[in-house]
Amino acid sequence: MRAEDGAAHGEALDGGMTNAGAVFRRGSLVVRPAPPTAPALHAHLRALGELGFDAAPTPLRLTPDGREQLTYVPGDVALPPFPxxxxxxxxxxxxxxxxxxxxxxxxxxxxxxxxxxxxxxxxxxxxxxxxxxxxxxxxxxxxxxxxxxxxxxxxxxxxxxxxxxxxxxxxxxxxxxxxxxxxxxxxxxxxxxxxxxxxxxxxxxxxxxxxxxxxxxxxxxxxxxxxxxxxxxxxxxxxxxxxxxxxxxxxxxxxxxxxxxxxxxxxxxxx
Missing domain, CATH: 3.90.1200.10 (Aminoglycoside phosphotransferase (APH), C-terminal lobe)
Structure with a gap:
């Protein structure tokens, strides 16, 4: 992803090796590369939400450029070296x-x-x-x-x-x-x-x-x-x-x- 693309998507989120530098927060949304299983995975996560499991992001949509949009989960995430x-x-x-x-x-x-x-x-x-x-x-x-x-x-x-x-x-x-x-x-x-x-x-x-x-x-x-x-x-x-x-x-x-x-x-x- 080019730097100008990142700026358009908002604040870069740290963490992870596979998608390093490609995950962004834009307000209440997270935009990141969609995994190949995204359609099935999104359906599964939505089903979990319908059962009352609220401890995962909610998938919102897949974009034509191969990214996914999910709800941002507020809180603290530890990065290495772990505190x-x-x-x-x-x-x-x-x-x-x-x-x-x-x-x-x-x-x-x-x-x-x-x-x-x-x-x-x-x-x-x-x-x-x-x-x-x-x-x-x-x-x-x-x-x-x-x-x-x-x-x-x-x-x-x-x-x-x-x-x-x-x-x-x-x-x-x-x-x-x-x-x-x-x-x-x-x-x-x-x-x-x-x-x-x-x-x-x-x-x-x-x-x-x-x-x-x-x-x-x-x-x-x-x-x-x-x-x-x-x-x-x-x-x-x-x-x-x-x-x-x-x-x-x-x-x-x-x-x-x-x-x-x-x-x-x-x-x-x-x-």
Whole structure:
């Protein structure tokens, strides 16, 4: 998008790697590139709204130039490096509760099986409920220290609810070895304890808690493949981030750390 195009669309909104510099606020509207699944995704979000789920933008229209217009959701969104206020236990618990609200609403809305939902971060086992798949801090709106809305559903795809919890845990616990976590997160975060807080906020069953560490390992492998595909395609933001954050050795270290601490995470979740 050219600079003059941005000016016409209003205030640039920060955050995200894929659409960096291409998302604008104009009063009560957000204008951004529309994902390929926009028609099906908009219908799904409108259906959620009709059920009373008010914690997501409302799609308004698609424009002839390939953009979408949605309602602007007021509040605070944390950008990396993440400030301590967004990593409190209260914030974490509220993220789990918000994700559960989304899933309860999504369970009542049939997924459009004709849509070519993106597979990049989708649950490899599939599912009948639409998952967000990218509940990172940049995609959660806070008010008064609590998560109140989710934005950027571009990677939404059918999957298991537990997959969405696992993806969310990766970003919010975070499920990273201490050296990797220190790059973007405040020091001193207790991963096992925080995983329990997220599970409690969501309301995971005992069976789901027992399965969660293994699903997190599976989700981490999918995220690594996601990055690898984008580096292969020559996307500069992902190539730069990979280089700055330790390359593939960092991904090896994360995966090894998850396996080594699987029993610790399971105990924290179940005791």
């Amino acid at each position: 301590r206020w967004v990593m409190t236990e209260t914030a974490l618990r509220s993220v789990g509760s918000l994700l559960r609200r989304l899933h309860d609403a999504c369970a009542a809305v049939p997924v459009d099986t004709r849509a070519a939902w993106p597979r990049a971060l989708a649950d490899p086992e599939g599912g009948t409920m639409l998952c967000h798949n990218d509940v990172c801090p940049e995609n959660v709106v806070f008010r008064d220290g609590r998560a109140t809305a989710l934005i950027d559903f571009d990677l939404a795809a059918p999957g298991r609810p537990l997959w969405d919890v696992a993806m969310t845990a990766r970003y919010w616990v975070p499920m990273l070895d201490p050296a990797s976590a220190a790059a973007l997160h405040p020091a001193g975060l207790d991963a096992p304890a925080r995983l329990r807080v997220l599970a409690d906020g969501y309301g995971l069953s005992r069976r789901e808690r027992a399965e969660l560490p293994g699903v997190i390992e599976q989700a981490t492998a999918s995220c690594r493949a996601f990055v690898a595909d984008r580096v292969t395609d020559g996307e500069p933001a992902y190539t730069q981030a990979l280089s700055e954050r330790g390359g593939w050795r960092r991904w090896d270290r994360v995966q090894e750390w998850l396996v080594a601490h699987r029993e610790t995470f399971t105990t924290a979740l179940l005791d």
